[in-house]
């Protein structure tokens with residue numbers, strides 16, 4: 001369809017990155033996926049991207065990218081997403097592998113070959129900054145960069161810094177100064193898309209419509225368990241089972257612009273502050289640019305139509321994750337892939353607040369190789385290297 005935007009998602013899955021990939025694949029033409037170290041080390045987030053593609057029938061190639069930020073020491077988020085980024089469920093074996101280990105080179109070549117692509121970063125901006133530094137000409141060839149990151153209000157990993165911005169603020173600064181058309185979905189927007197037990201239960205119901213029935217959407221079951229684990233972590237950290245579904249907002253801002261209301265703002269990121277490093281400073285003052293007021297460089301997403309956003313996300317998950325007949329056969333759509341055994345729901349001990357449909361353990365099919373739990377992952381076919 002001519003009106004489907006063509007896009008590359010640069011991500012660090014993370015459950016919300018996974019949802020972003022599904023939304024991108026359903027409503028856009030997902031040309032490729034690139035990965036970046038962020039929520040978890042590169043090897044884990046790359047495996048998580050591959051698994052998302054496997055479970056949701058996404059055929060876009062996955063290119064592994066940067067293992068570490070431009071300047072700062074690597075920083076991950078095991079307290080939120082687990083050591084492996086997909087903690088919570090018992091993960092099935094992968095039957096996919098990466099297309100390359102040089103996402104930056106892939107991005108440069110692809111953007112030079114095709115004008116008008118959208119680049120949608122949902123992790124630290126390291127890969128994107130390396131692209132713009134290496135090939136400044138490509139910024140003007142993109143339709144735009146729609147990233148999840150930063151905040152015009154509170155932070156999450158510090159009082160004022162959002163995680164993606166905090167991990168690699170130097171990279172974010174390069175991107176903000178690149179001259180590319182930029183849309184920012186920061187925490188002030190993405191917290192308007194609530195993640196709570198209701199969402200986990202919706203996902204569980206999509207996965208297994210009848211409590212004692214078969215799993216008809218293994219991808220939805222993965223997401224339900226990931227969300228339940230995320231809520232467990234948030235409850236431990238904050239006392240509340242409530243978070244934001246951050247990354248899909250950056251995709252919806254492109255595929256459904258009416259869902260995200262934006263205003264042009266001058267945005268910079270703090271690089272030097274001892275208390276405020278990684279803070280995005282969004283100039284929301286009225287008036288024209290002056291000597292002490294920069295030109296607007298970012299379309300700042302400030303208001304989300306969260307009901308429509310939820311409806312669109314669920315539509316994408318239902319469509320992309322659905323299988324007919326045996327889930328095992330439907331999830332191995334590649335002709336040379338290893339058949340995937342029946343999906344194994346979470347093996348976490350259930351708590352009263354967890355959604356019921358996801359707390360019924362089952363066993364993998366006899367002879368099905370098991371994937372190590374998160375934090376003890378099998379590497380991709382080829383070792384991931386620093387780009």
Ligand SMILES: [Ca+2]
Pocket residue numbers: 011012013014016017039122123247
């Ligand atoms: Ca992310």
